[in-house]
Amino acid sequence: MTGLELSPRKIEYIKYLFEKGDNVRTTEISAHMGVDPSTITKAINELASSGYVNHVPYRGFSLTEKGEEYAHFLLRRHRILSLMLNHYGLTAEESCAEVARFEAYVSKKAINTICDSMGHPTFGVCGRIEHDSCNLKHSHHETHEE
Structure with missing residues (x-):
């Protein structure tokens, strides 16, 4: 890890998920960040494919060990x-x-x-x-x- 892997916006998502804990819903992140839910979904899916976030359908998102x-x-x-x-x-x-x-x-x-x-x-x-x-x-x- 160099500390430069993620964009400033994705860093904000990681910090928010860390602060909120397990099973954070797209709508919560959207409301907090003031961003459209579809934008949140796209970014969170990118974080999930990079191994930082887990997605549990109908429950929400949480950080993986790598994300933590x-x-x-x-x-x-x-x-x-x-x-x-x-x-x-x-x-x-x-x-x-x-x-x-x-x-x-x-x-x-x-x-x-x-x-x-x-x-x-x-x-x-x-x-x-x-x-x-x-x-x-x-x-x-x-x-x-x-």
Whole structure:
């Protein structure tokens, strides 16, 4: 996984499915995203064919194991980048909003490098930051950022 596999819109679908849990219906996603249900169906089917989403007919959609793993990375990426911008003077709200504009274009390698340089923080301005143990070069460097 490079972190650059999905378009910003598909990333929003993954995040929404992760937030909502199992069996999310097309109409729920459509209402939340403000997009026509046929557009949602097409995008979700593409995510399903790529292995990120399960579709249970008449019940809805949920993330696969691959989708859940990707969602965890998306949250981590958002929180690391928000914390970085907050560190350089933006408020928590400004950081979160600014990161939402560009986060889809930042690779996993860049996030791991930034995270390492920050000492693997465990808390950011948007919430807890989870780390995949294989991404930690020096786990004894973990710090708590306020």
